[in-house]
Amino acid sequence: xxxxxxxxxxxxxxxxxxxxxxxxxxxxxxxxxxxxxxxxxxxxxxxxxxxxxxxxxxxxxxxxxxxxxxxxxxxxxxxxxxxxxxxxxxxxxxxxxxxxxxxxxxxxxxxxxxxx
Amino acid sequence: xxxxxxxxxxxxxxxxxxxxxxxxxxxxxxxxxxxxxxxxxxxxxxxxxxxxxxxxxxxxxxxxxxxxxxxxxxxxxxxxxxxxxxxxxxxxxxxxxxxxxxxxxxxxxxxx
Numbered sequence: 028x029x030x031x032x033x034x035x036x037x038x039x040x041x042x043x044x045x046x047x048x049x050x051x052x053x054x055x056x057x058x059x060x061x062x063x064x065x066x067x068x069x070x071x072x073x074x075x076x077x078x079x080x081x082x083x084x085x086x087x088x089x090x091x092x093x094x095x096x097x098x099x100x101x102x103x104x105x106x107x108x109x110x111x112x113x114x115x116x117x118x119x120x121x122x123x124x125x126x127x128x129x130x131x132x133x134x135x136x137x138x139x140x141x142x143x
Numbered sequence: 144x145x146x147x148x149x150x151x152x153x154x155x156x157x158x159x160x161x162x163x164x165x166x167x168x169x170x171x172x173x174x175x176x177x178x179x180x181x182x183x184x185x186x187x188x189x190x191x192x193x194x195x196x197x198x199x200x201x202x203x204x205x206x207x208x209x210x211x212x213x214x215x216x217x218x219x220x221x222x223x224x225x226x227x228x229x230x231x232x233x234x235x236x237x238x239x240x241x242x243x244x245x246x247x248x249x250x251x252x253x254x255x
Contacts (some may be wrong), residue, residue, distance in 0.1 A: 031185075060242065069247035070186075070231065085242070117185065130175045130235040132243060134185035 030054070031135035033118055039141045046105040048138050050118030057123025059101035060132060061085075061093065063114040070117065076101055077123055108142045115139050145170045147234050149246035156253055160222050164249045166232030167214040176208055176215050177243065179231040186231055189217070222253045 034049035050059065060075040062085075072085030074093040082093050090112060094102045101120075105112055116139075119132040147168045156162055168176070175193045179186035190199040192208035192215060199206050203222075208215045219226055229250050233243040 062245075067247065070233075070245040072242060075242055083242075130177060130243065131188050131191060133188075134179075136184045 031118060031120055031133050033116075033135040033138050035138050036136060037139050037141075039143065040105075040108050041143055042109060044105075044108050044142075046108050046140065046142075048103040048105075048116055048118075048140070050101045050103070050120075050135055051099055052101075052120040052133070053099065054120065054133070055098065056120035056133075057098075058121045058132075059095065060119040060121075061091075061101065061103045062117045062119065063087070064117055064137075065114050073103065108140075110142050113140060113142045145234075145236050145244050147232055147244050147246040149230075149232050149249050151249060152247065153250040154252070156222055156251070158222060158224060158253055158255050160253075161218065161220045162222060162251060164217040164219075164230050164232075164251070165214060166216070166246055168232075168234045168244075169213065170234045170236035170244065172236050173210065173213075173234065175235040177233045177235070178206055178215075178217050179233065181229040181231060181248070182227075189230075219251075222251075224253050224255050227251060227253045 031052045040046050061073045062070045064070050071087050076082045076095040092104045115137050117137045118135040121132045150165045177191045178189040190206045203220045206217045229248040231248045232246040
C-alpha cells in the first residue's frame, strides 16, 4: 500500500514564525503536491513538484515556498506565518506517467495548522 | 478559467436512501475525472473515469461520466451511516504534470 506521511497532525504556531511542514512518500512517486483545505473553499493547490529540485506554483502560492531535495520528501515552508494561513494542509503524491492511468493522487493524513 | 462545480454542497438523508452527487466541469483538454471520499482525514480514492458513458461500480457506489455534457454523477444506493463524508470531484486537464482541479465537495450526512 502507498503510504504518505506528514510530520505533524496538529501544529500551533505564532504569527511571524517560520513553519516547516514535511511530507514523505514511500512509493517512488515522481509528483508531489501541497494543498490547503478550508470550509467552503475545498482543496486548493499551493505548489507541486514533478521531480527532485523542480517545483511549480499552484493556485495560491503566495506566502509559501517548497523544497524537494530528495524524491520521497516534499516540504512546505511558511516563511512568516500569518493568521490567514490557519488551515488543514494536505500532501499528496502520484506517478509521473502521462498515459492517463496515473492521475490518482494518494493523500497524507493532513496537518491542522493554527496560527495565533 | 478551468473550474469544477459540485452540487449539492451538502445533503442529509436517512439510512437506506439512494443519493446522487453531481460534478460539472469546464476544463481545457480534459483527460480524466476522479472521485474521492474524505472522512475525518485523508481523501481516499473511489473512481477514475476517462471515457464517456463508462460506468464504474464498486459495491453500492457507481459513477458515470458524460464527456459531451461535461458532467459526472456519483450514485450511492442503500446508504449507511458509514457513507457520511465529504465527496470530492477532481479533474485532470491542461495543468502541468498530473495536477488536479478539485471541486468544493459535497458533504453527505446519513442519519440512522
